[in-house]
Amino acid sequence: MNALISFAALVSYLFFLVRFAWQGLQVLRASGYAAFFPVFLRRVPASVYISTILDILFFRRIFSSSKVLWMGSWIFHISLFFVTLRHMRYFFPSLPACLIFLQPVGLAAGYLLPLSLFYLMVLRTVQKKDRYTSSYNYIISGMLLLISSTGVAMRAFFRPDVLSVKQFSLGILSLGPRMLPDSSLFLLHFFLFLLLLPYLPTHIIAAPFVNLEANRRIKELRYVIHER
Amino acid sequence: MKDKKESFTRNLTPLQLMELDACTQCGECLRHCPVQEVTGRPSISTPEKIRVFREFIKATGGLKARFLNPKVIDRKILEDFTKAVFECTTCGACGQKCAVGIFTQRLWPYLRKEMFDRGLVDYEILTNMPEAIKKTGNPYNFPVEERFKPWFPEQVKVAEKSEIAYYAGCSGVYGAKPMVRGDVLVLDAIGDPFTMLTEDEEVCCGFPLFISGQHDMLEDLTKRLVEAYKAKGTKVLVCSCPCCVNIMSRDWPAFYGKELPFRIRHMTQHVSAALKQRKIMVKKELKERIIYHDPCYLSRGVGVIEEPREVLKAIPGIELLEFDRHGSESRCCGAGGAVRKVFNENAIAIGRLAIDEAVAKKADKLILSCPACYGKVNEAMQDHDKKIPIVDVMELFAQYVERVEP
Structure with a gap:
């Protein structure tokens, strides 16, 4: 059973990596490989980078469009980010100081994550008109809701042995299967994560580039026809 | 028809591929789409079209397709997608409000091109276009000899050669004559000599071909026009049609193969500059509330937003009103997308939204600055319960402008 779960985890990780790499390869192939990089390496004013960073950090484009959606989306993404950082403790034999520092933030984010997901799902259902x-999105959100809820349940009510979870995680990465932690909730949590991983949306990678280009385009719009 | 198994990515740039991937399917764009506003059909919405096109890419070039067998896509699905991508007015409002900033105004023509290349487009109005342009120089197949005659003011003299040239454009000369007549009268009032190509030489700028995904003739048309203006010694090419101005400034350099030997200017830019240089002035008052509609390809397309307002505000007494959505966030008038006659019901309904808002804001006149908008919004007012005089910006300005004698 231990070996089987470890094998399933490796397959899931592999699917995730291959899928993201394939997506990148598609873009490179379409550009004839060499032509791709100049598109993004051309001179972009610092203000465009700053705009892009602010867009990514604060979801400004959604904010300008819908405050209601922005609140849920931003809290969801920022929570997911800190929860992911908190989970890094299971993959480092000794945790870097910066990650130790972020552990309480990750803990708070762990509670916010399912709440924000629930809010977004309700929002989508209630505001059906023009939606x-x-x-x-429903499937991914639903799975994330389950994963985060089981995570909260493990933290608040049914705590598994954190050390055995860490040993199990490190075992998968070092290709040396270890004993499964004695927690069915953990097993469900981990199994759902393995199911989700290969289907994670690749827009995580593409969106920042597209956003950078959008900001460059907005800045340049004034000069399509006007003199500089 | 080309090989059905050919990749769906062949017409897309790397950036456009990333844009397809970057869509988060959040659905926010639906609230800004004029077609959604009048049809309420999410099945033809931006995220759905992007999702379906991603499926096409996967079916022919995805991991499974590479290592197993490429899927044969059901013809019905391809046809439905084609209809959806042509039902769009390509106004680009969805991209303007997109959470990640996808440049949809530019993406749709390339998705249309893919469907054209696969032989899935059978709208005669589009498929007949290249032949019509070859024969008559315009996409509507109107007679060449009627291009300038019915509207060109007799008293206006056109120079044989000049640094300033005026391109009237097919939609204006055949469908919005008061607009192009106004352009020429205002150019005459400015007093600088200007030249024009002859009715045989002034052919389509290529925009309707570009927007509908038929790109084969574009290089030829561009080179023909650019060389003709170059021979006339043109340094500034003035045009009032937003679609022409858009393709001239954004795409002509690529089709021409190098930088254009002249600058492109929208008519309102030219007039605004003439006002600032005190070449023209307006003394006569117009005590009216007017509302100006920003054409998508002028405002979102090339960023000409202030100049039309500057020109209108130069008329004393005018009170300029704004639509709720204006400037780069303006709402399409319904005429965009090159297939307004096929999806006429949508176009009329969208046009009426502009009329209704203008009437609700108690405007005396609705001011447009695009020949496509001019034709369609006028058509939308027929049999509509709300009425408002529709005037082109130059048609109005020509009635008030006076030359400042040096």
Whole structure:
């Protein structure tokens, strides 16, 4: 059983990596490889980078469009980010100081994550008019809600042995399967994560580049036809 | 038809591929789409089109397709997608409000091109276009000899050669004559000599071909026009059609293969500069509330937002009103996308939204600055319960402008 779960985890990690790499390869192939980099390496004013960083950090474009959606989206993404950082403790034999420092933030984010997901799902259901319903989004959100809820349950009510969880995680990475932690909730949490991983949306990688280009385009719009 | 198994990415730039991938399917863009506003059909919305096109890419070039067999995509799905991508007015409002900033105004023509290349487009109005342009120089197949005659003011003299040239554009000369007549009268009032190509030489700028995904003739049309203006000694090419101005400034350099030998200017830019240089002035008052509609390809497309307002405000007494959505966030008038006659019901309904808002704001006149908008919004007012005089910005300005004698 231990070996089987470890094998499933490796397959899931592999699918995740291959899928993201394939997506990158598609873009490179479309550009004839060499032509891709100049597109993004051309001179971009510092203000465009700053705008992009602010857009990514604070979801400014969603904010300008819908405050209600922004609140849920931003809290969800920022929580997911800190929860992911908190989970790094299971993958480092000794935790870097910066990650130790962020552990309490990750803990708070762990509670906010399912709440924000629930809020977003309700929002999508309630505001059906003019709303696009993506079954993919529902499935991903639903799985994340389950994963985060089981995470909260493990933290608040049914705590597994954290050391055995860490040993199990490190075992998978070092290709040396270790004993499964004695927690069915952990097993469910981990199994759902393995199911989700290969289906994670690749827009995580593409969106920042597209956003950078959008900010450059907005800045340059004035000079399409006007003199500088 | 080209090989059905050919990749769906062949017409896309790397950036456009990333844009397709970057769509988070949040659905926010639906609230800004004029087609959604009048149809309420998310099945033809931006995120759905992007999702379906991603499926096409996966089916022919995805991991499974590479290592197993490429999927044969059901023809019905391809046809439905084609219809959806052509039902769009390509106004680009979805991209303007996109959470990640996808440049949809530019993406749609390339998705359309893909469907054209696969032989899935059978709208005669589009498929007949290249032949019509070859024969008559315009996409509507109107007679060449009627290009300038019915509207060109007799008293206006056109120079044989000049640094300033005026391109009237097919939609204006055949469908919005008061607009191009106004342009020429204002150019005459400015007093600088200007030249024009002859009715045989002034052919389509290529925009309707570009927007509908038929790109084969574009290089030829561009080179023909650019060389003709170059031969006339042109340094500034003035045009009032937003679509022409858009393709001239954004795409002509690429089709021409190098930088253009002249600058492109929208008519309102030219007039605004003439006002600042005190070449023209307006004394006569117009005590009216007017509302100006920003054409998508002028405001979102090339960033000409202030100049039309400057020109209108130069008329004393005018009170300039704004639509709720204006400037770079303006709402399409319904005429965009090159297939307004096919999806006429949508176009009329969208046009009426502009009329209704203008009437609700108690405007005396609705001011447009695009020949496509001019034709469609006028058509939308027929049999509509709300009425408002529709005037082109130069049609109005020509009635008030006076030359400042040096």
